[in-house]
Amino acid sequence: MERTHDSLRRGWTTGSCATAAARAAWRGLCGGEFPDPVTITLPGGQDVAFALAGHGHAGDGGAWAEVVKDAGDDPDVTHGAHVRVDVRRGARGSGVVFHAGSGVGTVTLPGLPVPPGQPAINPVPRHMIRTALRDADGHEPDVDVTISIAGGQDMARHTLNARLGIVGGLSILGTTGIVVPFSCAAWIDSIHRGVDVARALGLPHVAGCTGDVSERATQALYGLPPEAMLEMGDFAGGLLKYLRRHPVGRVSIGGGVAKMTKLAQGFLDLHSRRGQADMARLAERAHGIGAPDGLVAAIAQAHSVASAFALAADAGCPLGPVVARDAWRKAADVLAGTPCMLDVLLFDRAGTLVARHGPHPVP
Structure with missing residues (x-):
């Protein structure tokens, strides 16, 4: 198996x-013989061999592997x-x-690459399978292909399938045929x-939120349907850049104070491995709205964004609206030129709204 530059093993x-x-x-x-291993060609042209975990002939004239x-x-x-x-x-000509067999889902909502x-x-997997069967047969055969995944319905509960309207199990995915570790x-x-x-x-109106608490709070605040809630997580850039190409009328971005502080500081990937919030810059924001020197120094030395916000709240310093404004500006920069109304919401760990900026039209 190929390894990435940081020695992580790729998968399929x-x-x-x-x-x-x-x-x-x-x-x-x-032909009666099941090739084991069996070799296929990936979309990029690489030939890859797979071992079979099982195979056999079915009583109704079929076969499985x-x-x-x-x-x-x-x-x-x-x-x-x-x-x-x-x-x-x-059937001839089919x-x-x-x-979809057991554990593979069925599409129920429009907008996905395959219809309801x-x-x-x-x-891409459909094309790969058609190509593999054609290569094996010399032409595209007339064949019914049923894909099943043992336990797929339970696995699907840990994915976003239900929100996308995919019911009954997992999706059969892949664009390159290769899983790159931690590429997300x-x-x-x-x-x-x-x-x-x-x-x-x-x-x-759609909303992208960084976690469960902010998602529940945003959905309750606006009364949005489940299909409007986009599980953004740390991928603010992934959401905003796609919305720039495929805009909607209104976009709400919600998250905890730490993640939204990182967005305000220019991060579009909000994961901790991509960088930490800059406490000195947060202190500068407090200084810019008239916080006393002692509070500014305390924020600069705070061990977390949450503790910095707590210090500001105790001192009556409105730090939240400044962070919400700057986060809005960063998001608006990405959405520039689209007909979107945008608002940014900051929540504490209990889901209480700390600050909101917008909705305003993006420039």
């Missing part, structure tokens, strides 16, 4: 695993999942027809798909 997407299982099952159905997903060193909820593909010959009513198998590509893609669903539903 569910789409790659399903492709390998489909190719092996089809070869087994056509199973691959265990290896996500490498990525903390992927589907690592170790058993991806099974059943194939059987389809081509490759996909079905279809199994949640994304376009799947999370960012889910944020983008959430925007697509909200736009397809015609929702006029």
Whole structure:
């Protein structure tokens, strides 16, 4: 398995695993021999071999094969999942027809890459499977392909699928076929798909929040439906940049005081590994609104943003509105030129609104 520059091991997407299982099952159905390992070609042209975890012929004239997903060193909820593909010959002229088996979800809302009513198998894995079957057969065969993932419905509870309108299990994902450890590509893609669903539903107002507390508070404040809530997490840039290309009428950004302070200081990735809040700059903001020297010094030496805000609150210093304003300016810079109304909300750990800036039109 290939390793990244920092020695983390790469893995394979569910789409790659399903492709390998489909190719092996089809070869087994056509010729009686199940290739093990089975080799597929990824979208980038790399040939990769997968070991089979199981295979066999079904009593109804079909065949099946199973691959265990290896996500490498990525903390992927589907690592170790058993991806099974059943194939059987389809009606003449039908081509490759996909079905959701146990543990694979079905799309119920518009805006996703596949329409409502279809199994949640994304376009790239569909193309990979079609190509693998065509390469094995010399032409695209008429075949029913059913993908199942043991325990997939339980795994899906730890994903954003329910919010995207994908019910009954996991999605079969992948654009390159490779999982890059800690790239968070799947999370960012889910944020983008959430925007697509909200736009397809015609929702006029969406909200991106950094965590559960701020999300619940923002949703309650505005009475927003679940489909309007975009689980932004630390990826403010991932959300805002996509909204710049795919705007909606109004955007609310909500988060705790620490994350929003980082946004105010120019960070678009709010994770701690990307940098810490600059307490000296926070103290400068307090100085700019007339905080006494003693408070400014105490904020500069505070061990956390939350404690700095507590010091300011005890002294009657309105630090929250300044941070909310500057966070709004950073978000507005990213959304510049779009017809969006934007507001930024700061919450404490209990979900109490500390400060809000906007809604105002972005410049």
